[in-house]
Amino acid sequence: MxxxxxxxxxxxxxxxxxxxxxxxxxxxxxxxxxxxxxxxxxxxxxxxxxxxxxxxxxxxxxxxxxxxxxxxxxxxxVAKFSLPAFFVVLVTGGFLIYGTLDMPDWGDPEAPVHQHVAPRYLNDSYAEIGVPNVVTSVLASYRGYDTLGETVVIFTAGLGVMLLLRWRKEEKGS
Amino acid sequence: MSEQFGLFNYWVVITLMMTGFYIVIARQNLVKKLIGLNIFQTSVFLLFITMGKVRGGTAPILDKTIEIYSNPLPHVLILTAIVVGLATTALGLAIVVRIDHVYETIEEEEIHDIERGIKR
Structure with a gap:
């Protein structure tokens, strides 16, 4: 419900x-x-x-x-209804729904997504890492480099924002 | 109850995704476009999280009394994606502020008009 x-x-x-x-x-x-x-x-x-x-x-x-x-x-x-955009959205949505027809039912324990690497994390991560929260142990340990890459992305975005917002007066009207 | 659920979840998530997509391509205002992009992004997160759910499972925090857990892997991927999504939103908003500074408007059509005026 x-x-x-x-x-x-x-x-x-x-x-x-x-x-x-x-x-x-x-x-x-x-x-x-x-x-x-x-x-x-x-x-x-x-x-x-x-x-x-x-x-x-x-x-x-x-x-x-x-x-x-x-x-x-x-x-x-302006906020007018756009028929071509609506048509594109409808077609894309139709294709996506067509794509879901092959997917396993919601919550199905036999779905392929639950078969490959997830059981290993659930069974072995406590012995290997020692953190009860599996999400934490995967995020910080098994996929630690991924998280490092994420911080690099954040750093780059922060740098970009700072460079974009630091204009000088003479630039105005250029 | 969840047995009758089937694919309904996926369809609602696709509806959300398409609403975001419509906002991105049909609206003229740049802030509105970014809101649409955010809606699209969040619906992708929801799609991943629904796929990670296992019927009768619980949150993947290990405990001796619990047998079934939901899949923790989509959760990890989406945690990373949320933070990256914030980075793109922040950068997009900074670009919008910069555009407003140069063109004094954030409506797409008006920016196009100004561009054409400059070229003539």
Missing amino acids: IDIAVLLMLAFTAIAISRLRNLFAAVMLAGLYSLLSACWMTALDAVDVAFTEAAVGAGVSTVLMLITLAVTARREK
């Missing part, structure tokens, strides 16, 4: 965002959307991901977007 309720709320929020012209309201609803998806992730046993999504998606991105709105514009000027 919780699944269906949260999924419907997510769908309504997304559609409301696409129809709103007030950007402030849209940003707030985007934060709500992140929070709802964090709720659903908790229901799907992904507690670590839900935690991160609530902090990063609902928290930090919302703040960043509000800062951008404060510097730029509050309202969207």
Whole structure:
């Protein structure tokens, strides 16, 4: 029941965002959307991901977007319905749904995704790493280089933001 | 209850994904486009997390009393993806602020008009 309720709320929020012209309201609803998806992730046993999504998606991105709105514009000027875009979206969505028809049912323990490397992590990670939370031991130990790469990405993005926002006065109008 | 669920989850997630996609390609405002991109991104996260769920399983934190766990691997991948997503959003917003500084608008059509005006 919780699944269906949260999924419907997510769908309504997304559609409301696409129809709103007030950007402030849209940003707030985007934060709500992140929070709802964090709720659903908790229901799907992904507690670590839900935690991160609530902090990063609902928290930090919302703040960043509000800062951008404060510097730029509050309202969207034109918001007309675009038939070609709607058609493209419909066709892509149709193909994606066609693609899911082959997928194993939701929560099926026999699905290929649960067969390969996950059982090894679940069985051996406590003996090898000694951390009860498997997500932590995979993130910080087995895939430690991945996490290092992630910090490099964050560093690069931070550098990019700093360089972009540090303009000089004479550049204006160039 | 989850037995009747089947593929319904995937379809709702695809609907969310397509809503985000529509916002990205149909809306003119650059901040709105980034919100759409965020919606798209989050729906991809949700797709991965639903695939990691095992029926009757619980969060992958080891305990002697528990037999079935959900798959921890998608969780790890998505943890990384969320943080990278924040990086792209922040960079995109910085570019929007810069565009607003130079063109004094964040509407795509107006930027195109200004560009054409400069070229003439």
